[in-house]
Amino acid sequence: MKHRLPLRRCAFWSGRTKSAVMVLFLSVLCAGANILLTPSTNADEPSTGAFVLELKLDGEVEPILATYIDEGLQDAAQRHAALVLITMDTPGGLSDSMKDMIQHILVSPVPVAVYVAPTGARGASAGFYILLSADIAAMAPGTHAGAASPIIAIGGFPQQIDEVFRKKINQDAMAFLRSFTERRGRNPELAEKAITESKAFTEKEALDGKMIDLIVKSPEDLLRQLDGRTVTRFDGTKVTLALKNPVRASFELSARQKFLARIVEPDVFFVLLILGVLGLYTEFTHPGVIAPGVIGGICLILALYAMHFLPVNLAGLFLIALSLAFFILEAKAPSHGVLAFGGVVSMFLGALFLIRSPLTSGGVSLGVAAAGTVPFAILTVVLMRLVLRSRKWRTATGREELVGLTGVVSSALQAGTEGMVRVHGELWRAESSQPVQEGMAVKVLRVEGLKLYVEPAEVASPATK
Structure with a gap:
């Protein structure tokens, strides 16, 4: 009996090992899924200093990017951030995604600054609406924004439409733009020219026209100038920004979002x-x-x-x-x-x-x-x-291939009685509606089981011509 004890102990430890490996595998799988599904923030958060969450709106405005902005604003609220800084460079995009971003920016409990940067960047079309919806609108030197006319385009090429229909679309876009620019204290009349005249503005033109608040060279310069500044939120409340020694963290797209953003x-x-x-x-x-x-x-x-x-x-x-x-x-x-x-x-x-x-x-x-x-x-x-x-090809395998082939009678066939014929080198039982002498050629009409139904070849050939 002694030799059985090690075997039992080995089986016991084998079971425990399998369980441990399974738990470890599931833990690694869950950790990997968490990494893929959760947007990442790259910064340590000391207890001192104002916390600023930075997001990037780079590329076309589309649903996944809108979800990313929405999640970033939620994360900033949960972490009691002092400011959300969205750095933007976009040619525009989908209007539904643009509206979703603007709605979340307007109701964000954390002040939002939209900054068109770096030099050479633009906030065109949908980006112009997003820029003007923010608590603080800023642009870097050498940037531009505007050209926000609603376009009925096919494949990127504008199409001519009825003038009444065009006015209807323009009026809807202008009303949407006024709904937040007026409450932000910006210049709605000038902003509407980006819609009615497809006008684009340089950073200086936008500042002189009171559509943006600041022209700054870098995010650091922006945060320095915003420190101690009082802004009026969309609901009318006033907030003084305390951004001295800010702690900045980047809110990145998750691997899943980066993949879906392409799809x-x-x-x-x-x-x-x-x-x-x-x-x-x-x-x-x-x-x-x-x-x-x-x-x-x-x-x-x-x-x-x-x-x-x-x-x-x-x-x-x-x-x-x-x-x-x-x-x-x-x-x-x-x-x-x-x-x-x-x-x-x-x-x-x-x-x-x-x-x-x-x-x-x-x-x-x-x-x-x-x-x-x-x-x-x-x-x-x-x-x-x-x-x-x-579908028109002749069947090349099975019994069906025999139909239409010509064979030779091995034993005479009488009308309605069985005889033997050789087809394709094989001997088959056969029956004919007409008498056929031994050695004559016959043509296969159909196959039933192991029996062929044939007729004389000279009778069948005229019908096939």
């Missing part, structure tokens, strides 16, 4: 959607290839996830679906290119109408729309024609 770009979303549909279409028409189905499924799921954030226009989706139907019909019933041309036009327009952004020109660009539409059309029509052509 929700209109151009990337359209490409993912097209690749997803094309991959699954290839898999359905050519089963067993596998790779296109896997890639297409992943791309389509990513595109559907992006749709959760983007202001997708259903008309654009319907046009893309209609184009796919046109391409399939072109392959089945050639229309001398009419259906294919209709499919190209439908997909192209669907791409351009895919994203709604009434106050800004955000959406799928003209180049990406064209680059995605033409190859998709060609591949769809070619793949469907290959499928239809394959």
